[in-house]
Amino acid sequence: MNRTATALLAVVIAAAGLTACGSDDKDGSKSAAKTPPPAAAPSTPVSPTPADKPLASAEAKNGVPPKPDAATQAKYIRALDAISPAIVNGKEDRAVSRGRDTCGTIHSFPNDRAKQVDTTRQRFSGATQFNAVQAEKILAAVQTHLCPKN
Structure with missing residues (x-):
């Protein structure tokens, strides 16, 4: 029997045992036993599901590349830091996310450099x-490191 089924069975047995027991109040009436909240199911790692694929495919369709590997990200961060340390400011994930979104802008406005720069x-x-x-x-750093195909 798996852990989830075992935990569920334990909760059902505990609840059945508690409802069978009652206590007499001073006036002789029985009060309902309070059932404890059900135990949380054991956590298991969540693996990517087919439901995650539409998001990735929608991003790709809009020109947003997947997250870069560690080496590519390091080169990208170094390029941004060379422009100004205030760009990344210790928040590499945010800089990567903004860069990926910028790839989407490049894809959406391929012939409008002014729009790309302003955005x-x-x-x-x-x-x-x-x-x-x-x-x-x-x-230029975004195009070089995150979306060279755009």
Whole structure:
């Protein structure tokens, strides 16, 4: 018997035992026994399901590449840090996510470099505002490392 079935069986037996027992109150009536909340099922690692595939395929259709491998990510982060350390600012996952989204912008507006640069400037600006020259360099780093096919 697997662990989930064993845990469920234990909860059912415990609940049945508690409902069979009652206690007499001062007035002689029986009060309902309180059933404890069911035990949580043991956690198991979640593996990617076919339901995750539509998201990946929708991203790919929109020009958003998969997450880069460690070596590619390291090169990308170094390229951004060379432009300005304020771009990554210790938040590599955010920089990668923004870069992947920028690949989508490049894909969506392949003939509009001004739109690509402006969207990149806005996407990467936060506490630090980047100018068009910096955004052009960020865009080049994104294209080189994350979406060279765009």
